[in-house]
Amino acid sequence: xxxxxxxxxxxxxxxxxxxxxxxxxxxxxxxxxxxxxxxxxxxxxxxxxxxxxxxxxxxxxxxxxxxxxxxxxxxxxxxxxxxxxxxxxxxxxxxxxxxxxxxxxxxxxxxxxxxxxxxxxxxxxxxxxxxxxxxxxxxxxxxxxxxxxxxxxxxxxxxxxxxxxxxxxxxxxxxxxxxxxxxxxxxxxxxxxxxxxxxxxxxxxxxxxxxxxxxxxxxxxxxxxxxxxxxxxxxxxxxxxxxxxxxxxxxxxxxxxxxxxxxxxxxxxxxxxxxxxxxxxxxxxxxxxxxxxxxxxxxxxxxxxxxxxxxxxxxxxxxxxxxxxxxxxxxxxxxxxxxxxxxxxxxxxxxxxxxxxxxxxxxxxxxxxxxxxxxxxxxxxx
Numbered sequence: 001x002x003x004x005x006x007x008x009x010x011x012x013x014x015x016x017x018x019x020x021x022x023x024x025x026x027x028x029x030x031x032x033x034x035x036x037x038x039x040x041x042x043x044x045x046x047x048x049x050x051x052x053x054x055x056x057x058x059x060x061x062x063x064x065x066x067x068x069x070x071x072x073x074x075x076x077x078x079x080x081x082x083x084x085x086x087x088x089x090x091x092x093x094x095x096x097x098x099x100x101x102x103x104x105x106x107x108x109x110x111x112x113x114x115x116x117x118x119x120x121x122x123x124x125x126x127x128x129x130x131x132x133x134x135x136x137x138x139x140x141x142x143x144x145x146x147x148x149x150x151x152x153x154x155x156x157x158x159x160x161x162x163x164x165x166x167x168x169x170x171x172x173x174x175x176x177x178x179x180x181x182x183x184x185x186x187x188x189x190x191x192x193x194x195x196x197x198x199x200x201x202x203x204x205x206x207x208x209x210x211x212x213x214x215x216x217x218x219x220x221x222x223x224x225x226x227x228x229x230x231x232x233x234x235x236x237x238x239x240x241x242x243x244x245x246x247x248x249x250x251x252x253x254x255x256x257x258x259x260x261x262x263x264x265x266x267x268x269x270x271x272x273x274x275x276x277x278x279x280x281x282x283x284x285x286x287x288x289x290x291x292x293x294x295x296x297x298x299x300x301x302x303x304x305x306x307x308x309x310x311x312x313x314x315x316x317x318x319x320x321x322x323x324x325x326x327x328x329x330x331x332x333x334x335x336x337x338x339x340x341x342x343x344x345x346x347x348x349x350x351x352x353x354x355x356x357x358x359x360x361x362x363x364x365x366x367x368x369x370x371x372x373x374x375x376x377x378x379x380x381x382x
Contacts, residue, residue: 002218004157005380007227009321010082012075012211013308014049017056018082023325026333027353031307033194033206040112041178042185045192048176049208049309051075070105070115072173073128075211080171083213084133088222089167096165097139098156099126100148100172102313104141107177129171137165143313145367146276147235148172149212150316154233154375156216171213172314180312181207187243189280195310197277197303197335198284198349200342205278208309212318220380226328228377231360232263238370244282249290251372252364256294259362263376267295270376271358272332272350274323276366277303278310279337283366288343296362302350306336316365316373323361327379331355 010018014032015025032049041048053071056078069077076099089095104122108115118124126139142152149172156168174180184190184205191204216230217223236258238251245251260267273296275287291297304319311318326333334353341349364374 002161003220004160004230005217005220005223005227006153006230006320006324007215007217007224008083008086009214009224009324010079010212011318011321012051012056012079014051014208015307019321019325023322026307026322027331029334029353031194031336032208033309041176042181046181046190047193047206050176051209070108070119072105072175073125076129076171076173077132079211079213080129080169083169083215087215091133091135093136094166095135096137096156096159096168097129097135098152098168098170099129099139099141100152100170100313100317101141102143102145102148102174103177103180106179107175110178145369145371146312146315147365147367147371147373148313148316149318150320150363150365150373150375151235152317153216153230153320154235154373157230157233160216160218166219167215167217169213169215170317172317173211174209174312174314176207176209191279194337195279195305196337197279197305198341198343198347199338200340202279202284202342205280206305206309208311210308210311210314210318212314212321214317214321223380226324227380228324228327229380231265231376231378232259232261233375234258234262235371235373238372240370243368245286245366245370247286249286249293251370252287252290252366253293255372255374256290256362256364259374259376265360265376267299270296270299270360270362272361273299273301274319274361274363275301275303276364277305277335279305285343288345288347291347292345297346298348300332300348300350302333302335304333316363320363323363323377327358327361330357
C-alpha cells in the first residue's frame with residue numbers, strides 16, 4: 001500500500017498565527033484560555049480562547065482589491081494560504097480540499113452581523129475558499145461533530161489511496177460563538193475557569209476557536225520536517241445517545257482497535273496518546289475505560305484542551321498538528337490543568353513537558369451522536 005503523509009501545516013490561534021510560535025508557547029506552558037465577561041457572547045462570565053482578528057495579516061486577493069470575509073473565513077484563508085504557499089503545489093484537478101467544521105459561519109445569524117444569513121450554509125464556506133484560492137475540484141465540507149478534524153485527515157488518506165487525488169488540503173475551524181456557548185450551557189457543561197481534563201476537580205468544558213490547515217499527500221519528495229505517515233485509521237459510532245458517550249467506551253475501543261490493526265502495531269508500540277479529553281464527567285470517564293480495555297492505561301497520555309479550549313470541529317486537526325511537532329521534537333507535552341486523577345480507571349497522564357525519544361502516536365477524537373475516530377501516526381525516518 002502507498003504511504004500517505006501529513007506534511008505542511010499552519011495554526012492560527014489564541015497562542016499565535018503560525019505553527020512554530022504556537023508549539024513553542026505550548027512547550028513553555030502558556031495557555032490561551034482567558035476569563036471573558038461579554039453579554040454579546042453569553043449572559044454570564046465564562047472562560048474561553050479567542051483569536052484577535054486584528055493581529056492576523058489582512059487577506060488580499062489580486063493587487064488592490066480587498067475582499068470582505070467573515071471572521072471564520074478570515075482565519076481559514078490565512079491558515080490555508082500559508083500551507084498552499086509552503087507546499088508549492090499547483091492546484092490542478094488532482095488536488096482536493098476538505099473543510100472540517102461543526103458550525104461554520106454560525107455567527108452571521110446574530111442580529112448585529114452584517115453578512116447575509118445565507119453565508120451560514122456550509123456549502124457557502126466551501127465556495128468562498130474554493131474561489132479565493134482557485135481550487136479546480138469541488139470542496140468537501142465534513143461536519144461530523146467533534147471528530148470532524150481528525151476524520152478529515154482519514155478521509156483525505158482514503159481519497160488519495162482510491163485514486164481520486166494526489167494531494168488533499170485539509171482546513172478546519174470553529175468559533176466561540178453565542179450559538180455554541182449557549183448550547184453547551186444548556187448541557188450544563190461549561191466551566192467558568194480553565195478546564196482540567198481527567199482531574200478530580202474538573203468542572204467542565206471551555207470552548208475555543210482556531211483556524212488550522214495541513215497537507216495530506218502521497219508525495220514524499222518535499223515533506224515538511226515534522227511530517228508523519230498515517231499508519232492506520234478507523235471510525236466507529238457507539239449509537240449510545242445524542243450527546244452522551246457509551247458508558248463502556250465501546251465506540252472508541254473499536255475505533256482504536258481497528259486503527260492499530262491496520263497499522264500492524266500493538267498497544268505497546270504507541271509512544272503517546274493525544275486524547276480528546278474535554279474535562280467533562282462522561283467523556284473523560286469513557287476514555288479512561290476504553291484505554292484500559294485496550295491495554296493502553298500505561299501509555300503516556302495528554303489532552304491539549306487546557307491550552308486552546310475545545311475547538312470543536314477543528315480540534316482533531318489542530319491536535320494532530322501539535323502531535324506531529326511533538327513527535328519531531330521528541331517532546332511530550334504536559335496535560336495542562338491536571339493534578340489528581342478523577343476517573344475510575346488508571347491512565348498515565350503526562351504531568352510535565354519533557355524530552356524523550358518517540359516514533360509513534362495515537363490521536364483520538366470523540367463527539368456528539370456517538371462518533372469516535374482514531375488515527376495512528378509514525379515519524380518519517382530522517
